Amino acid sequence: TVELNPALLPLDWLLGSWESDEPGEGCFTSIKPFRYIETLNFSHVGQPVINFTFNAFHAETKKPLHRECGFIRMQPGALRVAFIIAQNSGLVEIEEGELTAQRLNLQSQALARVSFAREPHVQKISRVIQLRPDGRLEQTVSMATDNQPLMQHLHITYRRSS
Ligand code: HEM
Structure with a gap:
C-alpha cells in the first residue's frame, strides 16, 4: 500500500468505499421524486490527488x-x-469550495457539456459532502437549470463498506 500524500491528510476521512445505507432521495420541481442507491470510492496512488x-x-x-x-x-x-468531475450524462465540471472540519461545501466554477446533451441544461451545481458524528457520510446536491433556480436534487447517506 502506498502512503497517503501528506497534502491530503485533511481529506483522509473520505478515503475508501461507501454504500448508501438506505435509498437516497431525488427531487426537483420539474421531475417525479425518485429513490436511488449509490456506491462511492475514493482512492489514491501517492500523488496529492484523490x-x-x-x-x-x-x-x-x-x-x-x-x-x-x-x-x-x-x-x-x-x-x-477542487473536484474535477466527468458525468456519464455528458457534463464535465469543476467544483471548488472550503473544507471546514469534515465538511466540504462546493460550488461549480465551470460547466461544459457535449453538444447534444439533453435539455434542460444545468447552469449551476452546489454540493455538501460531510462526515457525520455517527460515522456516516452525507451528500446533498442542488442545481439550477435553464428553467429552474438553485434547488435540491439529491440527498443521500452512506455507510463505510471498506
Ligand atoms: C433529472 C442533473 C445526479 C437521477 C435530472 C435533470 C438534470 C439532472 C438537469 C433534468 C431536470 C429537469 O428535467 O428539469 C443532474 C446532475 C447530477 C445528477 C447535474 C449530479 C451532480 C443524479 C443522480 C441520480 C439522478 C446521482 C441518481 C439516480 C435523476 C433522475 C431524473 C434526473 C431519475 C429524472 C428523470 C430524467 O430526467 O432522467 N438530473 N443529476 N441524477 N436525475 Fe439527475
Whole structure:
C-alpha cells in the first residue's frame, strides 16, 4: 500500500468505499421524486490527488443510472478543495469550495457539456459532502437549470463498506 500524500491528510476521512445505507432521495420541481442507491470510492496512488467514482443505481431494479468520476485536489497550504468531475450524462465540471472540519461545501466554477446533451441544461451545481458524528457520510446536491433556480436534487447517506 502506498502512503497517503501528506497534502491530503485533511481529506483522509473520505478515503475508501461507501454504500448508501438506505435509498437516497431525488427531487426537483420539474421531475417525479425518485429513490436511488449509490456506491462511492475514493482512492489514491501517492500523488496529492484523490481519485473517485460515484455509481448510482435504480433502488428496485438495480439498473445502473448516473455515474461520475474524477479527481480531488487541494490548494497547497490552504483548505480550498477542487473536484474535477466527468458525468456519464455528458457534463464535465469543476467544483471548488472550503473544507471546514469534515465538511466540504462546493460550488461549480465551470460547466461544459457535449453538444447534444439533453435539455434542460444545468447552469449551476452546489454540493455538501460531510462526515457525520455517527460515522456516516452525507451528500446533498442542488442545481439550477435553464428553467429552474438553485434547488435540491439529491440527498443521500452512506455507510463505510471498506
Ligand atoms: C433529472 C442533473 C445526479 C437521477 C435530472 C435533470 C438534470 C439532472 C438537469 C433534468 C431536470 C429537469 O428535467 O428539469 C443532474 C446532475 C447530477 C445528477 C447535474 C449530479 C451532480 C443524479 C443522480 C441520480 C439522478 C446521482 C441518481 C439516480 C435523476 C433522475 C431524473 C434526473 C431519475 C429524472 C428523470 C430524467 O430526467 O432522467 N438530473 N443529476 N441524477 N436525475 Fe439527475
